[in-house]
Every structure is written in structure tokens, then in C-alpha cells.
Amino acid sequence: MTRKALLSVSDKTGLVPLAEALVQEFGYELLSSGGTAQVLQKAGLPVTQVSDYTGSPEILGGRVKTLHPKIHGGILARRDVPQDLAELENLGIDLIDLVVVNLYPFAETVQNPATTHAQAVEQIDIGGPALLRAAAKNHAFVTVLCEPSQYPEYLNHLRTHQGQTQREFRQACAAQAFCHTSQYDQRIAAYLTPTPTRWPHHWACQGTLVQPLRYGENPHQQAAWYRTGDTPTGWCTAELLQGKELSFNNLVDLEAARRLIREFPTTQPTAAIIKHTNPCGVACADDLLTAYQKALQADPVSAFGGIVAVNQPLDEATATAMTELFLECIVAPGCSPAAAAILQRKSKVRVLVMPELGIPPEAEIRMISGGFLVQTPDLGTVEPQQWQVVTAKQPTPSELADLWLAWRVVKAVKSNAIVVAKDGVTLGIGGGQTQRVGAVRLALAQAGERAQGAVLASDGFFPFGDSVMAAGAAGITAVVQPGGSLRDEESIQAAHEGGVAMLFTGRRHFYH
Incomplete structure (x- = not known):
């Protein structure tokens, strides 16, 4: 019996070489629809239009093409169930052994800010995911390919196994197809979510393997690198x-x-x-x-x-x-x-x-036992012109410039975080400490004598005046911190007594 392959792809990459091999090497008959059929016909390949095979024309401007019992029956029939095969024979339905489908470019479409809602909706594929899921469900007998990158491996597999596919290979392809449709649906759901500040009821995170890594943080830990999205971004x-x-x-x-x-x-x-x-x-x-x-x-x-x-x-x-x-x-x-x-x-x-060093991830995700946490990235900060000077002593222009440097750096230091800076360079950094005064002492010790005339930034407020007193004693002349402690007056008084200018930003920058 001649085997049938259904090809219906949005991305035509590698389509013709795949189809040529299917026909010329392995004797497949090709079923196709729309633009895919036109490409195959132009390449001189024999192809049957889906509408001719089913006897039903494409309708609703192409919204319905492959949603037909002659298509899905041929994909979903169980070859080891005589009743299924008899039913297909009675209905004049042929078996379909290979489904090659990739989906409308929804993600790429909505990335264009000029795309209207109506245009985005038209890029929601219906027949494609149905075909992928049907073929993947029946992977005991049917092979499904959802990405052009799979074509060479599939053909090599056929050549290695006398034109047949192995169960293990079909199951791996099925798993990839389900991941593909899952990612596709996630992007649609994200687009339809009313506002970016509203957390959806379900949050799914899918990735595509970039490469396995030699090991994780330590040699006994396994690790791999995955990317999110259809197109590479970030690293x-x-x-x-x-x-x-x-x-x-x-x-x-x-x-x-x-x-x-x-x-x-x-x-x-x-x-x-x-x-x-x-x-x-x-x-x-x-x-x-x-x-x-x-x-x-x-x-x-x-x-x-x-x-x-x-x-x-x-x-x-x-x-x-x-x-x-x-x-x-x-x-x-x-x-x-x-x-x-x-x-x-x-x-x-x-x-x-990496030309785009400044582009942050859309969300930060951390795994915890039994689940994960999601937050928006800590983007931007309060600039010096918005800071509040809370001491009689005012910072000099050079101190303000160093405070601005230290304030941006402290945002990237693990809490509790302190940064000492002078003349456009950090001199001491205290991070990851359990006490804020401990972080201050660590940063000051690292700066040493260079702390004389330097400035200091803190990612969180000072709960007591001890940190400011230590800073003043080491020669720090100006301090920037978020403010907001019940004992802010204690810190301000310590700054007065130590001859230190103090500024409040009103924004905290914890980094755990």
C-alpha cells in the first residue's frame, strides 16, 4: 500500500528537499493544501490538494482546510485495531503515515507594534495544532514533524531503517510536537491577557535546548542551557x-x-x-x-x-x-x-x-520547593535630581557624581549591600551580609585609607545609626540610602554629628 504524507507548513524552509526524498526515495504520495501545495507543484512534484482528496473546498477564507474526517481519520486510525481499519475502508479513507506541519507565525506577527488585534487573531492557527496533536497522539503508528530542523534527522532515520521509523523515534517526535503546540498556545494566552500587571491563573515556562553544559555549579551536578521564545534573544x-x-x-x-x-x-x-x-x-x-x-x-x-x-x-x-x-x-x-x-x-x-547588553528578561523566575516565584525585573532607579537631602550638609557636585555611581552599583550587589566609591570608581563592596553594619564594615575595610573623602551607598535603609557612625569615622563624606526606617532620625542625627551629607532615594534595591 502506498504511504501518504500530509504536508502543510507556514515555514517552507527545507520543504522541497524533504518532499523530493519522500517521493523519489520512499514512494510516498503527498497531500497538501494552500501555499504548501503551490510550492510543491512549482517544484514539479506530484501532490494532491486536500480539498480534492476530501471533496470539501477550503472555506471561510482559509480558516477551514484540513478539519475533515478523511484527514483526521487517516491520522488517528489504530493500525492494530481491525474495526478502525474496516471503518476507514467503508468510508474510503486512506491511512496517513506522516504529518509535517508548522504553525502560523503568531509570535512574529504580534512582535510588530503595528499589528492590529484582528490581524493577530487571524494568525491563531487552528487546523495546524489539531493535525500535530492528532499525529502525536497516534505516534504508535504515525510520525509527526513540526520544525524544519527535524527533516534531515527524519530522512537519515528512514535510510538507516529501510524506509521505516522506529517507535522510539516517533515518540520523541510526538513529545516535541506537544511542546511546540504548548508554547504556541502560551504565546497566544500571553497576548490575550488584558494587562501586563495582571498575573495569569496559569504560568507556563517552556524552553528550547541551546546546548547541554558540562556540569552545573559543581562537577557532580548536571545542567543544560535553554532559550525561551521562537527567535534567539539575550545571551x-x-x-x-x-x-x-x-x-x-x-x-x-x-x-x-x-x-x-x-x-x-x-x-x-x-x-x-x-x-x-x-x-x-x-x-x-x-x-x-x-x-x-x-x-x-x-x-x-x-x-x-x-x-x-x-x-x-x-x-x-x-x-x-x-x-x-x-x-x-x-x-x-x-x-x-x-x-x-x-x-x-x-x-x-x-x-x-553582545550588542544588546541592556535588554533585560521580561520576568525573573526562581524555583522553590513545590513551585516557583515570578517577578518583574528591577529596572531603572531614582535619579539624583529626585533624591532628598535630609541633612544640613549638602553634597558637592563630585560627591553627587560618586553617589550616583555607587547607587547604581549597589543595585547589583547581593543584599545586604554597601558600596564605597570615589573619583568614579568603587573602592569597597560589602555584599551578602546578614547585618547591614557588617556590610558597611566589610566595604570600609576593603577601601581602607581610600575611604577618606569617599561616599557610600546602601541598598536598604539603615535600621540603626551605627552604620552611619562607622562610615563617618572612616572618612565617608556623603551617604545615599532609600530611607524609610522607623529610626531614620537616628541615622540622620549620626550623619549630622559625623559631618556626613545624607540623601534619601525613596526606593529600595534588594537583590537576593
Whole structure:
């Protein structure tokens, strides 16, 4: 009996070579509809229109094409149930052994801001998901392909197994088809959700494998990298110019670096050095080389084996300086050919170019036992012109500039977080402490004598005056914090007594 294949695809990539192999190598008869049939006919391939096979024309402007018993009966019939086969024979329905379907480009359509609601609705595929689900349900007998990337593997499988498919292969294809339709429905549901601030009753997170990773945080942990969405975004768009494959820890640290460097405009040359997700040195300067050198000088011991992120394309001078230190990764929005050639001296360092370093994820998700938490990213912050000076002493322009630097950096430091800065560079960073005063002491100890005349930022309010007293005693001249403690007056009084200017932002930046 001649085998039938139903082909109905929106994405025509690889369609003709697949169809040619099906007909010429494996003797399939082709069923198709609409534009897919036209492409096959133009390629000179024999194809039967679905409407001719079913005897029912496409109706409602193409909304109904393949929703017909002769199609779904041929897909869903159980080959090992005589009653099913007898019923098909009585109704003149042929078996369909292969279903090749991909869906209307809904996600791509709604990404265009000019798309109207009516246009988006017309890109909601009905027949396609029904075909995929029917074929996937009957994977005991039917093969389903939902992405062009599957075609070569499918043909190789047929050639290896004398034109037949193995149950295990069909089941894997079925699983992929169900994932495909699930993701498709999720995107439609997200589009139809009335407002972005309203949390849907169901939240589903699906991903496509980018690559397995050698291991997770530790060698005994397994790990893999997945991307969300139909098209690559974020780190999936980064170009790896050189170095080994990215590890789990590399990617976690790189995301922390991106989270920090996005706070600084590209008009202000900035370099950030990250170690174990925390910044150990951040600096702004008139040029990228100086910014990198100042960031390195902030804490050269911690910088060893760290990750560097810069907000401007790498130049020769900066690249040369970076070769003098062992680094795990370097990421920049661009890299000149000369700079890339220089970095080849350190062939093991991973160098990435990611033009869109500033684009955050739409949501942050964390797994907990029995579920997960979702939150919007901590985007933006309160700028200096909106801060409130709560002491008689006013900050100088240079202090205000350093406070602005420290306030943006503290946002990327694990809570409790303190940052000491001066002359456009961080001098001491205290993060992940259980006491705020402990974080202050850690940052001040790291800064040492350089704390004289420096400023300090805190990601949360000071619950007591002890932190401000410690800062004043170390030579800190200005402090910025969210404010909002019941003991704010105690901290303000400590600032008065220590000759420290204090500013409130009104916004907290915890980062757990």
C-alpha cells in the first residue's frame, strides 16, 4: 500500500528537499493544501490538494482546510485495531503515515507594534495544532514533524531503517510536537491577557535546548542551557569570538554582569569586573581603557579569574590591558578586529560580543520547593535630581557624581549591600551580609585609607545609626540610602554629628 504524507507548513524552509526524498526515495504520495501545495507543484512534484482528496473546498477564507474526517481519520486510525481499519475502508479513507506541519507565525506577527488585534487573531492557527496533536497522539503508528530542523534527522532515520521509523523515534517526535503546540498556545494566552500587571491563573515556562553544559555549579551536578521564545534573544544572540564553551557558572556570572552594566549609558565609558555574581570593581572614565584600569585597581585580587563587562566596543588599548590578567570571560557590545587579534594571545578567555547588553528578561523566575516565584525585573532607579537631602550638609557636585555611581552599583550587589566609591570608581563592596553594619564594615575595610573623602551607598535603609557612625569615622563624606526606617532620625542625627551629607532615594534595591 502506498504511504501518504500530509504536508502543510507556514515555514517552507527545507520543504522541497524533504518532499523530493519522500517521493523519489520512499514512494510516498503527498497531500497538501494552500501555499504548501503551490510550492510543491512549482517544484514539479506530484501532490494532491486536500480539498480534492476530501471533496470539501477550503472555506471561510482559509480558516477551514484540513478539519475533515478523511484527514483526521487517516491520522488517528489504530493500525492494530481491525474495526478502525474496516471503518476507514467503508468510508474510503486512506491511512496517513506522516504529518509535517508548522504553525502560523503568531509570535512574529504580534512582535510588530503595528499589528492590529484582528490581524493577530487571524494568525491563531487552528487546523495546524489539531493535525500535530492528532499525529502525536497516534505516534504508535504515525510520525509527526513540526520544525524544519527535524527533516534531515527524519530522512537519515528512514535510510538507516529501510524506509521505516522506529517507535522510539516517533515518540520523541510526538513529545516535541506537544511542546511546540504548548508554547504556541502560551504565546497566544500571553497576548490575550488584558494587562501586563495582571498575573495569569496559569504560568507556563517552556524552553528550547541551546546546548547541554558540562556540569552545573559543581562537577557532580548536571545542567543544560535553554532559550525561551521562537527567535534567539539575550545571551543566545551573543557571538563567542574565542574561548571554550560557556559553562553554567559563566552564564550566571555573565547575566550578573549584564544586570550591572546596563545601568550605565554607552556615552559614559564604564567597566565592571564580576566575581561569583558580585561586582568587585566598577569604574567610569573618559575612555574605556582608563575605566577598565580603575575598575581593576579597585580590587585586583578579586578580579583574578573574574568576568569583565564593558559598555562600549573593545579597542586595542583596552584589549591589550586585559591580556595582562587571567579572566574567565569578557563581554562587550562590539570588538574591533585589532582588539580581537590582540585577545587571541589569551586564547582560553571567552570573548563575547553582545550588542544588546541592556535588554533585560521580561520576568525573573526562581524555583522553590513545590513551585516557583515570578517577578518583574528591577529596572531603572531614582535619579539624583529626585533624591532628598535630609541633612544640613549638602553634597558637592563630585560627591553627587560618586553617589550616583555607587547607587547604581549597589543595585547589583547581593543584599545586604554597601558600596564605597570615589573619583568614579568603587573602592569597597560589602555584599551578602546578614547585618547591614557588617556590610558597611566589610566595604570600609576593603577601601581602607581610600575611604577618606569617599561616599557610600546602601541598598536598604539603615535600621540603626551605627552604620552611619562607622562610615563617618572612616572618612565617608556623603551617604545615599532609600530611607524609610522607623529610626531614620537616628541615622540622620549620626550623619549630622559625623559631618556626613545624607540623601534619601525613596526606593529600595534588594537583590537576593
